[in-house]
Amino acid sequence: MTKADIVNEIAKNTGIDKTTVLTTVEAFIETVKGSLAKKENVYLRGFGSFVVKQRAQKTARNISKNTTIIIPAHSIPSFKPSKAFSALVK
Numbered sequence: 001m002t003k004a005d006i007v008n009e010i011a012k013n014t015g016i017d018k019t020t021v022l023t024t025v026e027a028f029i030e031t032v033k034g035s036l037a038k039k040e041n042v043y044l045r046g047f048g049s050f051v052v053k054q055r056a057q058k059t060a061r062n063i064s065k066n067t068t069i070i071i072p073a074h075s076i077p078s079f080k081p082s083k084a085f086s087a088l089v090k
Contacts, residue, residue: 050077
């Protein structure tokens with residue numbers, strides 16, 4: 001399902017015009033991205049959590065050049081579904 005499919009489905013179910021729904025969906029996405037960029041987690045009860053995970057520094061190998069490189073510590077965004085959501089998908 002794409003963003004356009006989500007917008008169409010919400011517009012059909014609520015009766016709100018597509019441009020308003022699209023603006024709302026894009027604002028939601030930007031808000032979540034902005035919060036994660038500031039390292040603030042986003043919790044949506046019954047759906048899941050968008051969290052920032054920390055990855056530790058590690059040593060890796062570049063096989064093509066046969067060298068060792070160090071990957072610095074960094075943060076990555078992650079999504080953890082709620083128990084109810086996971087049960088629904090199973």
